[in-house]
Every structure is written in structure tokens, then in C-alpha cells.
Amino acid sequence: MRVGILGGGQLARMLAEAGGPLGLDFDFLDPAADACAGALGRLHVGPWASPAGLAAMAACDRVTADFENVPAEVLARLAGQTAVRPPPLAFAAGQDRLEEKRLLEGLGIAVAPVAEVSSRPDLLAAIERIGLPAVLKTRRLGYDGKGQVVLHSHEDLEPAWQQLGGHKLILEGWIDFDFECAQTAVRSADGEVRCYPLTRTLHRNGVLRLASTPAGVSADLAARAAAAATTLLEALDYVGCLTLELFAAGDRLIANEYAPRPHNSAHWTIEAALTSQFENHLRAVCDLPLGSTEARGVALMFNWLGAMPDRNELLRVPGLAWHDYHKEPRPGRKVGHATLVAPDQPALGSALESIKPLLDRETAALLGEFANFSRTSSATT
Amino acid sequence: MRVGILGGGQLARMLAEAGGPLGLDFDFLDPAADACAGALGRLHVGPWASPAGLAAMAACDRVTADFENVPAEVLARLAGQTAVRPPPLAFAAGQDRLEEKRLLEGLGIAVAPVAEVSSRPDLLAAIERIGLPAVLKTRRLGYDGKGQVVLHSHEDLEPAWQQLGGHKLILEGWIDFDFECAQTAVRSADGEVRCYPLTRTLHRNGVLRLASTPAGVSADLAARAAAAATTLLEALDYVGCLTLELFAAGDRLIANEYAPRPHNSAHWTIEAALTSQFENHLRAVCDLPLGSTEARGVALMFNWLGAMPDRNELLRVPGLAWHDYHKEPRPGRKVGHATLVAPDQPALGSALESIKPLLDRETAALLGEFANFSRTSSATT
Numbered sequence: 001m002r003v004g005i006l007g008g009g010q011l012a013r014m015l016a017e018a019g020g021p022l023g024l025d026f027d028f029l030d031p032a033a034d035a036c037a038g039a040l041g042r043l044h045v046g047p048w049a050s051p052a053g054l055a056a057m058a059a060c061d062r063v064t065a066d067f068e069n070v071p072a073e074v075l076a077r078l079a080g081q082t083a084v085r086p087p088p089l090a091f092a093a094g095q096d097r098l099e100e101k102r103l104l105e106g107l108g109i110a111v112a113p114v115a116e117v118s119s120r121p122d123l124l125a126a127i128e129r130i131g132l133p134a135v136l137k138t139r140r141l142g143y144d145g146k147g148q149v150v151l152h153s154h155e156d157l158e159p160a161w162q163q164l165g166g167h168k169l170i171l172e173g174w175i176d177f178d179f180e181c182a183q184t185a186v187r188s189a190d191g192e193v194r195c196y197p198l199t200r201t202l203h204r205n206g207v208l209r210l211a212s213t214p215a216g217v218s219a220d221l222a223a224r225a226a227a228a229a230t231t232l233l234e235a236l237d238y239v240g241c242l243t244l245e246l247f248a249a250g251d252r253l254i255a256n257e258y259a260p261r262p263h264n265s266a267h268w269t270i271e272a273a274l275t276s277q278f279e280n281h282l283r284a285v286c287d288l289p290l291g292s293t294e295a296r297g298v299a300l301m302f303n304w305l306g307a308m309p310d311r312n313e314l315l316r317v318p319g320l321a322w323h324d325y326h327k328e329p330r331p332g333r334k335v336g337h338a339t340l341v342a343p344d345q346p347a348l349g350s351a352l353e354s355i356k357p358l359l360d361r362e363t364a365a366l367l368g369e370f371a372n373f374s375r376t377s378s379a380t381t
Numbered sequence: 382m383r384v385g386i387l388g389g390g391q392l393a394r395m396l397a398e399a400g401g402p403l404g405l406d407f408d409f410l411d412p413a414a415d416a417c418a419g420a421l422g423r424l425h426v427g428p429w430a431s432p433a434g435l436a437a438m439a440a441c442d443r444v445t446a447d448f449e450n451v452p453a454e455v456l457a458r459l460a461g462q463t464a465v466r467p468p469p470l471a472f473a474a475g476q477d478r479l480e481e482k483r484l485l486e487g488l489g490i491a492v493a494p495v496a497e498v499s500s501r502p503d504l505l506a507a508i509e510r511i512g513l514p515a516v517l518k519t520r521r522l523g524y525d526g527k528g529q530v531v532l533h534s535h536e537d538l539e540p541a542w543q544q545l546g547g548h549k550l551i552l553e554g555w556i557d558f559d560f561e562c563a564q565t566a567v568r569s570a571d572g573e574v575r576c577y578p579l580t581r582t583l584h585r586n587g588v589l590r591l592a593s594t595p596a597g598v599s600a601d602l603a604a605r606a607a608a609a610a611t612t613l614l615e616a617l618d619y620v621g622c623l624t625l626e627l628f629a630a631g632d633r634l635i636a637n638e639y640a641p642r643p644h645n646s647a648h649w650t651i652e653a654a655l656t657s658q659f660e661n662h663l664r665a666v667c668d669l670p671l672g673s674t675e676a677r678g679v680a681l682m683f684n685w686l687g688a689m690p691d692r693n694e695l696l697r698v699p700g701l702a703w704h705d706y707h708k709e710p711r712p713g714r715k716v717g718h719a720t721l722v723a724p725d726q727p728a729l730g731s732a733l734e735s736i737k738p739l740l741d742r743e744t745a746a747l748l749g750e751f752a753n754f755s756r757t758s759s760a761t762t
Contacts, residue, residue: 013401020398023689023705023717025420039406040421274700274722288692292699296677296724308404311669318673319655324404336404341655343677 001286002027004060004082006074007067008035008043010325010334011262011278014270015066016040018278024286027060029053036326037066048074058082062285064240068094068259069141085189085239085285090260093236097139098170100257107235109228109244109255113173120161126171127151133174136160138167148206150174175254177247181215182265184243185229186280186290193233194280194293195226196273199265201245202370207332209363210370211265212300213272217248224253232258241266241281264303264334271321272299272341297343300352302363304336313358314338319351382667383408385441385463387455389416389424391706391715392447392643392659395651397421399659405667408441410434417707418447429455439463443666445621449475449640450522466570466620466666471641474617478520479551481638488616490609490625490636494554501542507552508532514555517541519548529587531555556635558628562596563646565624566610567661567671574614575661575674576607577654580646582626583751588713590744591751592646593681594653598629605634613639622647622662645684645715652702653680653722678724681733683744685717694739695719700732 001024005012008030016026016037026041033045046053048071057063058081065075068091075088093103101114115126117136127134132154138147147167149160180203185195200215201208215222229244236242243263245256266277275283275291283290307329314320317340324336340355342348352371356364382405386393389411397407397418407422414426427434429452438444439462446456449472456469474484482495496507498517508515513535519528528548530541561584566576581596582589596603610625617623624644626637647658656664656672664671688710695701698721705717721736723729733752737745 017398017401020394020421020707021702021704023692023703023707025707040401283696289694289697291696294699296722311404313670315664315672316670318675321402322404323402326401326404326406341677 001025001062002060003282003285004029004057004063005037005041006048006057006063006065006070008032008037009066010036010327010336011066012037013040013325014267014276014278014323015064015262015282018270018276019282022279022282022286022288024282027056029057034328039326054078064261064281064285065091066261068261083285086242086260087237087239090236090238090242094258094260095140097137097172097257098168101170101172103235104232104255104258107228107231109231110253111255112175115171117169117171120165123157123161123169123171127154127157130171130173135172135174136164137170137172138164139170140168146206175247175249175256177249177254179248180245180256181217181225181248182211182243182245182263183225183229184241184263184266184269184277185226185233186241186277186284186293187233187238188284188290189239189287191234192290193230194290195229196266196269196277196293197295198222198225199268200370201265202366204366207303207305207334208264209303209305209366210301211268212298212370213268213295214298221248221251221253228253228255236260240284241277264337267323267337268299268301268339268341269293270323271339272296297341298345298348299339299341300348301337301339302359302367303334304338305334306331308336309358309360314355317351317355317358320355382406382443383441384663384666385410385438385444386418386422387429387438387444387446387451388448389413389418390447391417391708391717393418394421394706395648395657395659395704396445396447396643396663399651399657400663403660403663403667403669405663408437410438415709420707435459445642445662445666446472447642449642464666467623467641468618468620471617471619471623475639475641476521478518478553478638479549482551482553484616485613485636485639488609488612490612491633492636493556496552498550498552501546504538504542504550504552508535508538511552511554516553516555517545518551518553519545520551521549527587556628556630556637558630558635560629561626561637562598562606562629563592563624563626563644564606564610565622565644565647565650565658566607566614567622567658567665567674568614568619569665569671570620570668572615573671574611575671576610577647577650577658577674578676579603579606580649581751582646583747585747588684588686588715589645590684590686590747591682592649593679593751594649594676595679602629602632602634609634609636617641621665622658645718648704648718649680649682649720649722650674651704652720653677678722679726679729680720680722681729682718682720683740683748684715685719686715687712689717690739690741695736698732698736698739701736 004027008028029044044053044056063084072092180201182199187193198215202210244258247254269276321339327335385408389409410425425434425437444465453473561582563580568574579596583591625639628635650657700722702720708716
């Protein structure tokens with residue numbers, strides 16, 4: 001069976017790593033000739049709508065994506081020729097922050113207060129209603145904190161408008177959260193849903209830096225996160241893995257956004273779940289039985305940004321799994337990750353002690369913050 | 382870093398699967414255009430000594446092999462141009478069963494009684510000394526039970542001589558063993574040795590069918606197996622993973638043969654060790670720190686021969702990891718394997734109960750035999 005992937009980045013690469021042992025072969029369509037998944041299948045280089053690229057994708061038994069912003073019309077066209085999973089609708093709704101929030105709200109999943117902003121008067125009215133601080137975001141093409149500005153006071157309005165005013169925007173209320181978490185779940189074509197254990201996450205400047213499981217939350221909160229993801233998967237008639245990002249504030253869970261693809265917060269599932277998110281995504285997409293989403297021990301994942309750190313020291317740490325995405329270094333770019341696995345929290349804690357001296361100062365500081373479960377505030381993800 | 386692999390079979394494929402996340406890239410040299418590792422790197426098709434193939438290997442930062450019978454002169458020539466690991470000596474000694482046995486014996490590692498056989502009178506003299514039953518084996522190019530005949534009585538001599546008489550031969554005494562096991566270990570260029578937990582194995586017609594860990598042996602026996610492998614690695618100034626196959630008979634361990642490469646008996650390490658044999662082989666070959674060889678839970682591996690079984694039922698079993706080698710079906714061919722992992726023996730036992738009805742009759746029968754730890758006799762591996 002041949003799987004076409006729209007996008008050839010690290011998520012496509014890890015999909016191919018998981019899919020090879022299942023007997024699957026891969027084609028990738030990506031605008032970049034150096035797309036890092038390329039070595040693991042046939043890479044078709046071209047724009048999303050290139051006729052040759054689309055023909056290659058249409059020739060595959062299944063088409064999926066490693067990028068949520070593939071144009072909806074490309075997905076719709078392919079859906080007329082082969083099985084596109086997740087369904088194009090799941091991409092379309094997620095590509096517009098306003099539609100996404102309204103979809104979630106309509107399903108009874110709590111979201112931050114939100115207002116459409118098309119003009120300066122709209123913005124002032126929205127601030128009047130929602131209050132400050134708040135976050136001004138583009139409706140489309142935002143990810144990893146791109147396309148958004150935090151408004152702390154009225155003085156921030158003019159610079160924010162200068163930066164984003166040309167786009168369709170929303171204003172979102174600021175969420176004063178205790179911590180962030182992410183619920184990954186998978187749904188098969190015949191409607192079976194399986195949820196992974198909830199992941200605790202830490203972002204900085206809108207970019208995921210650390211993720212851990214278990215999330216250290218109450219059974220009730222975990223059950224509500226799983227129920228929200230399940231509701232969403234069912235509403236979208238979804239097939240594949242999806243991650244719902246959430247803020248936890250006191251006893252409340254507030255949904256931020258969802259990603260209709262494997263997600264950075266669940267990379268730990270490669271080593272520390274019985275079936276990884278990548279394998280389960282492919283199992284669902286290819287009509288294979290879903291695998292167990294049960295955890296194997298506990299895990300903490302570090303994202304490597306900009307350039308890979310020196311592996312020679314870090315590889316000495318027992319239980320540290322290395323993931324180099326084969327990408328050229330570039331400031332802020334996600335070039336790899338590492339997951340530390342251990343049988344239980346005390347073992348993980350002592351392994352972390354041995355890792356700390358090997359980390360750059362910023363990552364070490366984030367780790368300290370994460371370990372403290374301290375109260376932080378930011379909605380810029 | 383670019384790693385050249387002599388051979389592009391399933392071991393090369395799994396090396397590439399393990400090496401990609403370490404940031405490594407791969408070239409393969411294989412006589413077969415459909416070598417199954419080909420999709421995961423650059424495949425150079427040609428005989429082992431082809432100038433273009435050798436040039437491609439020599440251009441790599443490291444060269445290793447997935448096949449123990451790569452001609453020693455090819456390895457020696459490459460060793461003059463780049464780093465060949467394991468060392469060519471380890472291949473040369475292992476390619477001749479007589480030299481291999483003498484090497485092991487010289488290191489104080491017990492082996493079966495053995496005699497060189499160049500003629501019929503040699504054979505009669507050898508039988509006189511060693512007794513029957515015994516196994517007549519070609520000195521070179523044997524693997525998976527190929528090139529060997531069991532002699533139960535004098536009536537078996539003539540057919541055996543007709544079959545093998547044109548080759549250089551040895552006669553090996555029959556070992557009346559309780560069970561078979563395999564010790565996999567890895568050694569770094571600076572001399573550090575790490576041993577995996579001992580694996581219990583089951584062969585049929587010379588081909589590995591099942592492997593499990595832990596082996597269920599005494600700490601003393603396990604320590605002696607690890608000591609034997611360590612002695613061998615040190616004597617060979619070895620770099621990489623090696624597996625020593627052993628017979629356990631009462632309190633004794635008798636070495637059968639070693640493989641200077643990743644080995645079928647240690648495939649379970651992919652899911653059930655902190656670092657797989659494939660990753661540790663590459664870490665050693667590439668001068669990266671060795672990873673932990675500690676087990677994560679318990680595991681049982683099934684080899685799939687001839688053709689892959691129906692994955693649609695087996696993939697439902699929680700903890701079953703699937704490995705399709707992307708090879709064309711052919712009677713007796715190793716086309717894939719599956720590893721069942723569980724946190725402990727009771728959990729593994731109940732998972733096995735759910736698997737049994739899904740297995741072909743032969744595999745189910747082998748599983749029953751394996752579970753019984755029954756006394757079996759065969760030295761034809």
C-alpha cells in the first residue's frame with residue numbers, strides 16, 4: 001500500500017519511519033527540494049497545486065498530510081480521486097481560527113472569548129467586550145506563534161495593527177492558565193476512538209519546547225480532555241490522529257486549537273506508548289486496526305531548535321532517544337527532539353538530574369520551570 | 382555522517398531505520414536490485430567486488446555489513462580506504478567453521494568436539510573419534526542451516542558425502558542440549574563492552590523461529606554467557622554488535638557460532654531494550670557513546686517465513702510490533718517478524734493466549750514447544 005503525504009517535513013519523516021515496518025511505501029509532495037522526509041520515499045517537489053505533484057498524490061492508495069495549512073481546494077480535488085484522510089473538512093475548519101473556535105464552542109468545548117476583527121473600530125469594540133490583555137491573531141496561516149501579537153494595553157494597539165492589519169483577524173481573550181496540555185487521540189474509519197494519556201506541554205514564544213507524560217492531572221480533568229477530543233473527532237467524522245491543545249485553569253479546561261495531523265506534543269509516543277501517534281495515524285488512514293495508546297513508563301520530550309545539540313554527551317544518558325530530522329540549522333527551526341523515558345517518576349527525575357548539566361541554559365531554565373508546575377500566563381500558541 | 386553497508390537485506394534495512402534518527406545517512410551495496418533496504422538510502426547494485434560499488438563504499442565515513450559472508454578480500458581492500466567495522470578479522474574467522482571453533486576453543490569458550498574432514502577416510506576417522514549422531518558441515522558459506530547434514534547412523538554417510546563431498550568440511554559432535562540461547566553484546570572502539578540480557582531461541586531446520594527475553598536461566602549461566610561474548614569481542618578487537626549462539630546443556634554452555642553483525646535473535650531489542658542492537662551497532666561503528674542494553678519489560682519475537690501473515694488480525698493484539706521487510710514472498714524466506722512486548726511474564730502469557738488462535742499451525746506448535754522449555758536435541762544451526 002502506497003501512502004501520499006502532503007508535506008515532507010519531520011512529521012512526514014516520522015510517519016515514514018513508523019510506516020515502513022507496517023509494509024507501507026511513501027510519496028511526499030513538498031515545495032522544498034530539501035524536504036527532510038525525502039530520503040524515506042519518493043519526493044515530488046512542487047507547489048501544492050502542481051499538476052505533476054497532484055497526479056503523484058492521486059496515484060497513491062491513501063493521501064494524508066503533515067501540514068495543516070495545505071490549501072483546502074487541493075485536498076478537495078484529491079478527495080475526488082483517492083481516499084484523503086483526515087477528511088478535508090477537518091483541515092478547512094482548522095485553517096481559520098474563527099471557524100475553529102466556533103466549531104469547538106458549538107460542540108460544547110470551552111474556548112477563550114473571541115471576536116472577529118476586520119477594522120480598527122472592530123478591534124476597539126472587541127477590546128471593550130473582551131478586555132485586556134488579549135491576543136490579536138490572524139485568522140489563517142498561523143502556527144508556532146506566528147501571526148499573533150499580545151495586547152497588554154492600549155499602547156500596543158497601533159504597532160499590532162501596523163503588523164497584522166492587512167489580514168483577517170480575531171481578538172482572543174487572555175487565558176490566565178495554570179499549565180498547558182494536549183490531548184492526542186486517534187479515530188478509525190469505522191468510528192473507534194482511542195485517546196493517549198494527556199500530555200503536559202510548555203511553550204515559549206508560541207513554540208513547543210517540552211512535553212511530558214503523565215500530565216500529572218486529576219482523573220476527572222484527564223477524562224474531560226479525552227471526552228473533548230473524542231467529541232471533536234466524531235463531529236469531524238475524522239480518520240487519523242488529532243491533537244487538541246488545551247489550557248488548564250483551576251478546574252477548567254479551555255481549548256486553544258487542534259491540529260489535524262501528528263503533533264509535536266505527542267512525539268513521546270514513539271518510545272513511551274505501545275503504539276506511536278505516527279503508527280496509529282497510518283493504521284487509521286490505511287484501515288488497519290488501531291494500536292494500543294497505553295503508555296510504557298513515563299517520558300519527557302525536549303525540542304531542539306535552531307541546531308542539534310552535541311549528541312556525544314547526551315547519548316550517554318540511559319533512556320534518551322535521539323531524533324535528528326536531517327534539517328539544515330536555522331535560527332528557531334525545529335531540527336530534532338529527544339525523549340527521555342523511564343519506568344517511573346523517581347527514575348525520570350534522577351535521569352533529568354544527569355541531563356541538566358548537558359543542556360543549554362535556556363532549555364535548562366525551561367526544565368526548571370516545567371518541573372515546578374508554576375503558574376504561568378500566555379495564550380500565544 | 383554517511384555509513385556504507387555491505388548487503389541490503391532486512392538487517393541493513395533495520396540499521397537504516399535505527400540510524401536515521403541518529404542523523405546518519407546510508408549507502409548499500411548489494412548484488413540484488415530489489416534489496417529491501419534500498420528505499421532507505423542509496424542502493425548500489427553490483428557484485429561485492431564491483432569497482433563502482435567499492436568506490437561508493439570507500440566514499441563513506443564508515444563501512445559495516447549486514448552479511449557475514451562478504452568476501453574477506455573486499456573487506457580488507459575497503460579497510461585500506463575507510464573505517465571498516467567490525468574489523469575484517471572478525472568476518473574472516475567466522476567465515477570458516479573450523480577456524481571459528483578453534484578461535485572460540487582457544488579463548489576457553491567450550492565448543493562441540495570437531496574434526497576437519499577432507500576425504501572419506503577423514504570422515505570415518507572423525508566418526509570413530511566423535512561418535513554418532515554428528516553433523517557434517519561445510520566449512521564456509523553456511524547460514525540458516527544451509528550446507529549441513531545430520532548423521533544418525535553409518536547409513537547416512539554416503540548420501541551426506543554425495544551432497545557435501547565437494548566442499549571442505551568439518552564433522553561436529555552432536556550436542557544434546559536443553560535449550561538454545563544467544564548472547565548479543567556491543568563493543569565500542571575504546572573498548573567498552575555492554576551485554577544485552579540473554580535471549581532464549583528456538584530453531585527449526587536450522588532457521589530461527591522464536592526468541593524471548595528474559596531467557597529464564599540462572600544468574601550464573603547468564604553471567605557466563607556474557608563473559609564468553611565479552612572475551613570474544615575483546616580478542617577480536619571488535620567494534621559493533623555481535624551475537625554468540627550457545628547451547629545450554631545441564632549446567633554447561635557450549636558455543637555454536639557467532640555472527641559479526643546484528644542478529645535475528647536480538648530483534649526484540651527494537652521495542653524491548655532501551656537501545657536496540659541496530660542503534661548500538663551504529664553507535665559503536667560511528668564512535669558515538671554506547672546506549673543502555675537494559676531490557677524494557679519482557680518480549681517474544683516471531684519470525685515470519687515465506688510470506689507475511691494477515692496483519693489485520695495480529696495488529697489488534699496490544700503490544701505486538703510489526704516488522705515487514707518489504708520482500709517478495711518465497712518459500713522459507715525471512716520476510717518479516719513481530720515482537721510481542723509486555724511489562725512482565727504474566728502479562729506476556731495472557732497476550733500469547735490471545736495470539737495463539739491467529740497463528741498458523743506450525744508457529745502455534747513451536748510456541749507450545751518453546752513455552753514448555755522441553756528438552757530438545759539438534760545442533761543444526
